Amino acid sequence: MITLPRPAPPSARPAMPAALKTLLKARWFQPALQLITLFGFTLAILAGFFGTPAGSRNFGIVFVWIVWWALLIIVLVPFFGRVWCTVCPLPAPGEWLQRRGIIRRTPGKLHTLGKRFPKRFKNMWLQNFGFLGIASFSAIILTRPHISAGVLLAFVLAALGLSLVYEKRVFCRYVCPVGGFIGLYAMMAPLELRVRDCKTCLEHGAKDCVVGNDQGYGCPWMVYPGNLKRNTYCGLCFECIKTCPKDNITIRLRPFGSDLFVAQERRLDEAYKAFIMLGCALVYSTVLLGRWGWLKNWANMDTLPHWLLYAAGLWLFNLVLLPGLFWGAAWIGRKLAGEMKIRDLFVAFAYTLVPLGLAAWIAFSLGFVFVNGSYALSVLSDPFGWGWNLFGTADAAWTPFAPQLLSFLQVGVLSVGLMFAVNTAYRSARQFYADHRGAFTAMLPVAGLLTLITGVFMVLYLG
Amino acid sequence: MFKRSEFIARLTVGVILIGLPALILGYQFIVRPQLSGIRTIDISASSPENGGFQPNSFSVTAGETVMLRFTSIDVTHGVAIGPGLGVDLGQIDPGHIKEVTLTFDEAGTYTFYCNTWCSVNHWRMRGVIDVRDRVNPNVIPTALPDPVIAALVAEGVDIDASVHNRSSAMSSMPMDDAPVLVERPSAERGATIAAALTIPTEFQDDAWRQSHTPQQAIALLLTQNPNTPQTDLADAVAYLWTRSAASESLARAAPYYAQNCAACHGETGGGDGFMAAQTAETPVAFADPNYLFTMRGDVLYAKIRRGGMGTDMPNFGTLLTPDETWALVDYLWSLSVEPNNSNR
Amino acid sequence: MPPLIVKRRLILLCALLVFVAVWFVPLPALRASGTHEFSLDMRQFEFTPGRIEVQQGDQVTITLSSSDVVHGFYLDGYQINQRVEPGITRQITFTADQTGKFRYRCAVSCGALHPFMIGELVVNNNFPFWRALTLLGVSLISTLVYLYFGANKA
Incomplete structure (x- = not known):
């Protein structure tokens, strides 16, 4: 895991296997998957509004917050990056309306007011605050089927509304709170969509991948594939594979976490995404999986002042305390290793929280998926808690799975996350300090901080 | 005008967004109730x-x-x-x-x-x-008043009073100086003691026992057995008061007590249930013979069925049959004394 | 093979060996044979006490009660699952034969935050925790050694 990822040579990346290429070039491919998830999504919304208010017996809660979440954070994001965005049903209705078509390539412009999205929102900040906002209510959203369904429906409506006003997938790219962290953690995935040879793109003036052609639409994610260096903002819709007349776009495997070292694209909003995600994993591990009932009641809004305190604590921890600690670590590192632009160093070190944060989320999610996964069985047979028994499993009892294995896995995942993070810290430091010793010294305080954070998780899970 | 694939896709979207909800809600709320027949x-x-x-x-x-x-x-x-x-x-x-x-x-x-x-x-x-009623659906039969409660009212008994020694036909026996029971009377000891005592015939009469307090019974025993210590008499009454309760009716009453009474009155009748601190009046302790021995069975019966005014004691008269209520009263007696294990 | 690659592989191998050793090396069980009695009350969405500590080998008796609605007591790793109605106390007894932290969880849906109603039984000495902390140190040190000696200094 800690082999240094070698950047792929800029040219002559291999072509995809023919079968994969045929599949990704097929116009029905993405809609077919979206229709499947749309089916599950509609069922979840229906169950949320009409099914039993008891979350553990409601498809809308169990399949969204246990099954989907586990699949997303433990499998899809770490191994396939943004592939959830390929199949996500939330923006589908809006996109289909913009295109006036689901599968077909409709000629002409998109049906939208076509307004340009304000420049000051063209970053991750909306997603940062959106996620924090939802996180502040998470104890409520995660457990009440009708509220959960309302939030999901609000996502669809927001996506629909934005698609009517603005061009393309503005919702996915700049607004969706889920899309934000998927993009951040997709940097870890060992899978990427890139051009095979940059020169081909440079020499090709028509830029079909941006403006579209009769094979497909211009990039809905407002990305120029020819310049793609990281997974963060590519939603894997595969339109560019369809449109590229030079057959210059490919999907390929690569070492885990390669995108972390693309120095020129590091930004403060992404750094904060990394702080917020790790911070929330820590807060959830304490509040939801901890032993302190009063904290749970605060998060559950037993009284408004209690909840306000909780929410204020959550925001302060994520936006001030955690970044402050990293700033301090970067500052000490700079003191030890030599003069350097502190803000750049701080932002670069924040990316060490991408591997560690993902590991923490996996460890946290394992902690309740192992325990509550068995709800999926009963809910599959009785999605609404109406006394149905579709597959004969409606009475399957709640049975936590392998608690001993759980702590074993949590320790393993966190250790690997830490090693990856320290490795990231060193490699990033090398981009600032050319000499080995300087870089090593500069990242030592951050390495200590990362270890401390990992230690806190270990105390919470095992101590 | 569309290609076939586009048509299928649109149809599928329609089926998912309109057909699926219609199917599920229609089945659950319209078709399913009709299928069941009743x-x-x-x-x-x-x-x-x-x-x-x-x-x-x-x-x-x-x-x-x-x-x-x-x-x-x-x-x-x-x-x-x-x-x-x-x-x-x-x-x-x-x-x-x-x-x-x-x-x-x-x-x-x-x-x-x-x-x-x-x-x-x-x-x-x-x-x-x-x-x-099938014939006269508009006539709602009025429930008959409970004869036991009616009799208490007729007798002038205050059901909500906390002590009942002075009521009833035993008014000739002043009970203001009812002795304090230092330890819980034992039905087991009482069984042996009672065998040696002169037992007045009133004790054979269920109706008499239900309308008198154990303290009154002790006083009555004392008139026939003047040289017996009070504690022995209390043991004897403990035995005489609980001997007729059928063990199966107690066994039925026990879970009923646990489900409906224990939250306030305590699992073993200590008056210390987890809700005890939140009721308008402190729940009484059945396990305390100094309380329960001043109560009449028919008053306990009435309290259970009618509830306690302003005390947060709910009424159970619409839930229980008279027999079930008497079984519960027997169970309360059993809480106030040490049980007679020899014949159980 | 270039010497740098050999050095890296050597460091990785050593780290892996230490990892396996730290997690699997048998430790002497410090068995006590005391008995412990606890009262444990449940209410939405909290166990009181939220943490119970005993020694390995202890005989543990817990008297369970509920102060609001029906709860359940499920203890990870001990196959204990006891439903507890308000007003009716229940007793469970077990021998704490494995060390570590075992969560007790509400086993009967008791309201919105039911899945997060969690307490902890810690059986000392908490070897899995100490192993985890040691692993944490090993992770850090092995990565630093790897980076310091295995990095391409050019």
Whole structure:
């Protein structure tokens, strides 16, 4: 895991296997998957509004917050990056309306007011605050089927509304709170969509991948594939594979976490995404999986002042305390290793929280998926808690799975996350300090901080 | 005008967004009730502060067969229907369903109620079933007054008074100086002691025992056995008061007590249930003979059936048959004394 | 093979060996044979006490009670699952034969935050925790050694 990822040579990346290429070039491919998830999504919304208010017996809660979440954070994001965005049903209705078509390539412009999205929102900040906002209510959203369904429906409506006003997938790219962290953690995935040879793109003036052609639409994610260096903002819709007349776009495997070292694209909003995600994993591990009932009641809004305190604590921890600690670590590192632009160093070190944060989320999610996964069985047979028994499993009892294995896995995942993070810290430091010793010294305080954070998780899970 | 694939895709979207909800909701709320053949009443249970039973009343016709489907939507509830039907569905966990098919033979009023502690207001969680006569559906039979309670009222007994030694025909016996019982009377010791005592015939009479307090009984025994120590007499009364209770009726009453009384009065009658601190008046301690030995059985019966005014003691008269209530009274007596293990 | 690659592989191998050793090396069980009695009350969405500590080998008796609605007591790793109605106390007894932290969880849906109603039984000495902390140190040190000696200094 800690082999240094070698950047792929800029040219002559291999072509995809023919079968994969045929599949990704097929116009029905993405809609077919979206229709499947749309089916599950509609069922979840229906169950949320009409099914039993008891979350553990409601498809809308169990399949969204246990099954989907586990699949997303433990499998899809770490191994396939943004592939959830390929199949996500939330923006589908809006996109289909913009295109006036689901599968077909409709000629002409998109049906939208076509307004340009304000420049000051063209970053991750909306997603940062959106996620924090939802996180502040998470104890409520995660457990009440009708509220959960309302939030999901609000996502669809927001996506629909934005698609009517603005061009393309503005919702996915700049607004969706889920899309934000998927993009951040997709940097870890060992899978990427890139051009095979940059020169081909440079020499090709028509830029079909941006403006579209009769094979497909211009990039809905407002990305120029020819310049793609990281997974963060590519939603894997595969339109560019369809449109590229030079057959210059490919999907390929690569070492885990390669995108972390693309120095020129590091930004403060992404750094904060990394702080917020790790911070929330820590807060959830304490509040939801901890032993302190009063904290749970605060998060559950037993009284408004209690909840306000909780929410204020959550925001302060994520936006001030955690970044402050990293700033301090970067500052000490700079003191030890030599003069350097502190803000750049701080932002670069924040990316060490991408591997560690993902590991923490996996460890946290394992902690309740192992325990509550068995709800999926009963809910599959009785999605609404109406006394149905579709597959004969409606009475399957709640049975936590392998608690001993759980702590074993949590320790393993966190250790690997830490090693990856320290490795990231060193490699990033090398981009600032050319000499080995300087870089090593500069990242030592951050390495200590990362270890401390990992230690806190270990105390919470095992101590 | 479209390619076939686009048409199929649009059709599928339509099926998912319109067909799926229509299918599911239509099946559950229109087709399913009609398939079952008999009238089905869906009742959701939540804590009283969140609405209790919904609906909390409905009418059926005598002789009609109905299916009641109960579901819980917040915490675990229990459902029983009384009085006298012997219907107890047991506990219903949130999101689960329990159903019962019933035919009410006679017109009258029945109560479905929560019998698992679910909230501070748990005891308010009740619903009413109006069983109408087939011939005269508009005439609701008025419940006859309980003869025991009517007799107490006629006698002038204050059911809510805390001590009952002075009431009743025993007024000739002043009981103001009723002795304090230092230790709990023992029915086991009492069985041996009673064998050597002269027992007045009143003790054979259930009606007499139900309308007198154990303290009065001790006083009566004292008149016949003047040289016996008071503690021995208390033991003897403990034995005489509990000997006629059938062990099977006690066994039926015990879980009833645990479900409905223990939350306030305590699991063993100590008056120390987890709700004890929150009631308007401190719940009485049945385990304390100095309290219970000043009570009459028929007054206990009346308190259970009628409730206690302003004390937060709920009424159970609409839930229990008279026999079930007497069994509960017997169970209360058994809490105040050391049991007679020799014949159990 | 270039010497740098050999050095890296050597460091990785050593780290892996230490990892396996730290997690699997048998430790002497410090068995006590005391008995412990606890009262444990449940209410939405909290166990009181939220943490119980005993020694490995202890005989543990817990008297369970509920103060609001029906709860359940499920203890990870001990196959204990006891439903507890308000007003009716229940007793469970078990021998704490494995060390570590075992969560007790509400086993009967008791309201919105039911899945997060969690307490902890810690059986000392908490070897899995100490192993985890040691692993944490090993992770850090092995990565630093790897980076310091295995990095391409050019």
